[in-house]
Amino acid sequence: MSVDKNVVKKISRLARIHVSEERSEMLSSDLGNILNWIEQLEEVNTDGVEPLSGVNEHLLAWRDDTVTDGEITDEVLKNAPEKAGEFFVVPKVIE
Amino acid sequence: MSDLLKMTATEARNSLLKKEISSVELLNAYQNAMEKTEALNNYVTTTLDAAKQMAVNADKAYAQGNAGSLAGLPIGVKDLFCTKNIETTACSAILKGFLPSYESTVTSNIWQSGGVMLGKLNCDEFAMGSSNETSIFGPAVNPWSKIDGIDLSSGGSSGGSASSVAAGSALMSLGTDTGGSIRQPAAFCGVVGLKPTYGRCSRWGIVAFASSLDQAGPFTRTVEDSALIFSVMAGHDPKDSTSASLGYTNFSEAVKSGIEGLRIGIPAEYNVDGMDIEISDLWKKGRAWLEQAGAKIVDINLPHTKYALPCYYIIAPAEASSNLARYDGIRYGKRIEAETLDAMYEATRADGFGEEVQRRILIGTYALSAGYYDAYYLKAQQVRRLIKEDFDEAFNDVDAILTPTTPTPAFPLGAEVSDPITMYLNDVFTVPANLAGLPGISVPAGFSNQGLPLGLQLLAPPFEEGRLFSVANAIEKQAEFLLAPARAAGDLQ
Amino acid sequence: MSILVSGRTGDWEIVIGMEVHAQVVSNSKLFSGSSAVFGASPNNHVSLVDAAMPGMLPVINGQCVKQAVLTGLGLNAKINKFSVFDRKNYFYADLPQGYQISQFKHPIVGEGEIQIELSDGSIHKVGIERLHLEQDAGKSLHDQHPSKSYIDLNRSGVALMEIVSKPEMHSAEQAAAYIKKLRSILRYLGTCDGNMEEGSLRADVNVSVRRPGDILGTRTETKNLNSVRFIMQAIEFEVQRQIELIEDGGEVIQETRLFDTSTGMTRTMRGKEDAHDYRYFPDPDLLPLTFDDAFIDKLKDGMPELPDEIKNRMVNEYGLSSYDANVLTEERETAVFYELASDGRDRKITANWMSVELFGALNKAGIELAQSPVKPKQLGGLVDLISDGSISGKIAKEVFSSMFETGKDAKVIVEERGLKQVSDESAIIYMIDEVLAANLDKVDEYRGGKEKLFGFFVGQVMKASKGQANPGMVNQLLKQKLDI
Incomplete structure (x- = not known):
């Protein structure tokens, strides 16, 4: 699998990581090499094999519907790079 | 003073109980050791003021006869655990300055049992790496001798955790293991490293790398110490849905049980190309030791072993690409200002994440993206099941599995960092346990021709850490490993 | 249920599907213990989990699971005992995790259906594709600062049910009937408060047009419509826009559109020019959601009666018209009110008084049924007085107005004002004799064949009794007297 610069552009955009033109070249070869190496997985016959996303064997436990958290505005906001009053602040978004 | 550094955690605990030493004395010895070994770059933050208070409290508790099982024992923490009001960075620029208002469940357990916090330990950025070289703080250095004048890697990602225990600047330490991040550095530095069963220790409050693989575990100088601290770390946490609901177990008992009659599997597939001869020799030794201790050695097959690494390098980056989306410059951490929201995201994340982290986020994004999901992510999940089934089948026949921990001893810094795949191959023996959720332990068992430590790995079925301790103890006893790194703070044995 | 719209070049068929986001009624959020209540100060109902602090993990709220299953039962849908939470990955300022926990491949509820009734009385079925649980996002405020947006995470993590219909609606009216019926079912079940103004219930509407019999056309999705009127307006606008576009030789582009409430028009959403690639995958922080039949059965046993069942009972047992039954069952409060008011007395008269007089008065006063003074x-009690002949319908209206004003019982008002109907035969005959004696010429005309004068005599007698004479008796006795 070769990863061309357009693919690098697309995925770096999806991942919201700016990739400069010159890095894009390097990344496309890096990612291409890694994916080539990963493609040895194709050798494995996985017909009919159920995918495994986690190894837990217990059942998902449910929480009671009680309010036990929140009302910690200061804690929530204290590490924010920019805030105004009780809001987080970001560059203006146009919908 | 140097005698204090020689004590194992269990010995120190006994001396503290007998009032032969005080927690404050012990802390002073470690504070001194931390200063002496500063060049190893193990600590990224020290918390000695808090430590002093904790040591004083521990001494009070001993005086009152209600000291917890770790009271007064100096412990370092990988900088991936969130610690209340203590900077937690995951060794990434993007989290520089982050002060959590909360304490991870595992570290809470440790402090509640009286552990004394020395500081936060160096690691690869977001635990992504096998040499500690992706850390924004620079690599933690292996305390064993240099090769050709070049510092050796402590391994990774929990490099600082392994190096500090080996160098005597922490009595014990905490790390995390997603693909070998505890066991590989433990092997490189000559200490005991335990990766517990997935679900055994709470992940709450630990910066996530790959949620279905991450587990916290301890670094110690002996197997006995490992059992001591692990008994405190383990336990059900309702705040982590993947935490198993099992009651408290004191694993110290398990260390002493004999292994007569246990069946130990030797997987043929772990004889990989490029494995150093000294590693395969050590593996043979381990096999003989266990036989002498009364175990039965069984040759087994784990046919999909070869595919564990490529499988891992899809699953872990895929999960990471999503787990690391929250570092967006809005609620905490670094922000690079820009005109638009998207430009702010892109600049912040390009600047805040290092090369390897970006590489993994991009690989993970690719593997999950439309058109590639089935070929990469789904395929990897299927292979993951086959790998787990290999182990399920093997454990029908054997009680534990013995393998080397790493294919090579520690390598010089800079040697592998330029080639990601070579770096990834470090984890070839450790990754399968993460994929299958199994407990694994690395025990220092011998030396390379150049005098570098080598480790043997033991794997057991889920939640059989007790059995791991028994078998690891048998290896430890016969290996008579001498922990004497050239750059340690003093004599450790 | 094909409805055709004619364009310049021929007929068009409209195809509509709807994705409704319904906020689950619960105390706390789907995966955290902070309050799900609307209206707190900014970032106050936010936990460390909701703010996606490093190392925070989701734990599911069992009540939200129950509410989703209950809703599934109310939609006659398949309940999936195994479902999976996935992460839907995208970046947005009010999505702190960088992903929304949702259900993609394995939703908690599968196919079901809703029955809708149109104004012409026709009944249609609209298929439900699925229902799944997911987290709400926070809120971005764009009007607080010239170059900044402000973020409030109070909504972040609140439980939503996304209810996806099949593309089986073919007019704005059908779509309106669908959302009204869905809202009604949710409110009967108590799983969503249905408050569209506050955003507890909002719809994304997919619209496409095609020539009758053709394959589906390209659809657009108009997001976040929070009233029935807006839903209808958006559909009507989209249908016209798409038909004109195609008839002018253009092509509909599959896109997300926004509805402008001030102009009634839809427009392309800016800033979403990227092709969506949500990279769904199972959330590794959670395990599959599972429960057994006993869990479902217990919820089934505790289920309230739903509008369709009540309506059937009203039509078949109470003899109400389908229209009245609809009006009385649209809201659960109305149905409960009606059942209480009509219990043990004439169901039809009660229905009539409720839907005409009571609703009229409430409307005029601008108050809700719950606040009704009656x-x-x-x-x-009022209906009883009408039924036993104590008061006439006309007097009853007067009594009702007074009840509405004072909150007093009908009986009390009737007694206080001496409004009781005259049903004493001799008294009525006396009044009839007086009226006939005063109008002998008209009596002759009537007897001579001018039968419409009968009404005149009735009116005169009622007038003489100040409206209190029992009209039935007046009729009967007058007839006897005149038809000698």
């Missing part, structure tokens, strides 16, 4: 038993 309580169910009191309305019943």
Whole structure:
């Protein structure tokens, strides 16, 4: 699998990581090499094999519907790079 | 003073109980050791003021006869655990300055049992790496001798955790293991490293790398110490849905049980190309030791072993690409200002994440993206099941599995960092346990021709850490490993 | 249920599907213990989990699971005992995790259906594709600062049910009937408060047009419509826009559109030019959601009666018209009020008084049924007085107005004002004789064949009794007297 610069552009955009033109070249070869190496997985016959996303064997436990958290505005906001009053602040978004 | 550094955690605990030493004395010895070994770059933050208070409290508790099982024992923490009001960075620029208002469940357990916090330990950025070289703080250095004048890697990602225990600047330490991040550095530095069963220790409050693989575990100088601290770390946490609901177990008992009659599997597939001869020799030794201790050695097959690494390098980056989306410059951490929201995201994340982290986020994004999901992510999940089934089948026949921990001893810094795949191959023996959720332990068992430590790995079925301790103890006893790194703070044995 | 719209070049068929986001009624959020209540100060109902602090993990709220299953039962849908939470990955300022926990491949509820009734009385079925649980996002405020947006995470993590219909609606009216019916079912079940203004219930509407019999056309999705009127307007606008576009030789582009409430028009959403690639995958922080039949059965046993069942009972057992039954069952409160008011007395008269007089008065006063000064038993008391002939319909209206003003019982008002109907035969005959004596010429005309004068005599007698004479008796006795 070769990863061309357009693919690098697309995925770096999806991942919201700016990739400069010159890095894009390097990344496309890096990612291409890694994916080539990963493609040895194709050798494995996985017909009919159920995918495994986690190894837990217990059942998902449910929480009671009680309010036990929140009302910690200061804690929530204290590490924010920019805030105004009780809001987080970001560059203006146009919908 | 140097005698204090020689004590194992269990010995120190006994001396503290007998009032032969005080927690404050012990802390002073470690504070001194931390200063002496500063060049190893193990600590990224020290918390000695808090430590002093904790040591004083521990001494009070001993005086009152209600000291917890770790009271007064100096412990370092990988900088991936969130610690209340203590900077937690995951060794990434993007989290520089982050002060959590909360304490991870595992570290809470440790402090509640009286552990004394020395500081936060160096690691690869977001635990992504096998040499500690992706850390924004620079690599933690292996305390064993240099090769050709070049510092050796402590391994990774929990490099600082392994190096500090080996160098005597922490009595014990905490790390995390997603693909070998505890066991590989433990092997490189000559200490005991335990990766517990997935679900055994709470992940709450630990910066996530790959949620279905991450587990916290301890670094110690002996197997006995490992059992001591692990008994405190383990336990059900309702705040982590993947935490198993099992009651408290004191694993110290398990260390002493004999292994007569246990069946130990030797997987043929772990004889990989490029494995150093000294590693395969050590593996043979381990096999003989266990036989002498009364175990039965069984040759087994784990046919999909070869595919564990490529499988891992899809699953872990895929999960990471999503787990690391929250570092967006809005609620905490670094922000690079820009005109638009998207430009702010892109600049912040390009600047805040290092090369390897970006590489993994991009690989993970690719593997999950439309058109590639089935070929990469789904395929990897299927292979993951086959790998787990290999182990399920093997454990029908054997009680534990013995393998080397790493294919090579520690390598010089800079040697592998330029080639990601070579770096990834470090984890070839450790990754399968993460994929299958199994407990694994690395025990220092011998030396390379150049005098570098080598480790043997033991794997057991889920939640059989007790059995791991028994078998690891048998290896430890016969290996008579001498922990004497050239750059340690003093004599450790 | 094909409805055609004619364009310049021929007929068009409209195809509509709807994705409704319904906020689950619960105390706390789907995966955290902070309050799900609307209206706190900014970032106050936010936990460390909701703010996606490093190392925070989701733990599911069992009540939200129950509410989703209950809703599934109310939609006659398949309940999936195994479902999976996935992460839907995208970046947005009010999505702190960088992903929304949702259900993609394995939703908690599968196919079901809703029955809708149109104004012409026709009944249609609209298929439900699925229902899944997911987290709400926070809120971005764009009007607080010239170059900044402000973020409030109070909504972040609140439980939503996304209810996806099949593309089986073919007019704005059908779509309106669908959302009204869905809202009604949710409110009966108590799983969503249905408050569209506050955003507890909002719809994304997919619209496409095609030539009758053709394959589906390209659809657009208009997001976040929070009233029935807006839903209808958006559909009507989209249908016209798409038909004109195609008839002018253009092509509909599959896109997300926004509805402008001030102009009634839709427009392309800016800033979403990227092709969506949500990279769904199972959330590794959670395990599959599972429960057994006993869990479902217990919820089934505790289920309230739903509008369709109540309506059937009203039509078949109470003899109400389908229209009245619809009006009385649209809201659960109305149905409960009606059942209480009509219990043990004439169901039809009660229905009539409720839907005409009571609703009229409430409307005029601008208050909700819950605040009605006339309580169910009191309305019943009024109906009793009508049924046993104590008061006439005309007097009853007067009594009702007074009840509405004072909150007094009908009986009390009738007694206080001496409004009781005259049903004493001799008294009525006396009044009839007086009227006939005063109008002998008209009596002759009537007897001579001018039968419409009968009404005149009735009116005169009623007038003489100040409206209190029992009209039935007046009729009967007059006839006897005149038809000698």
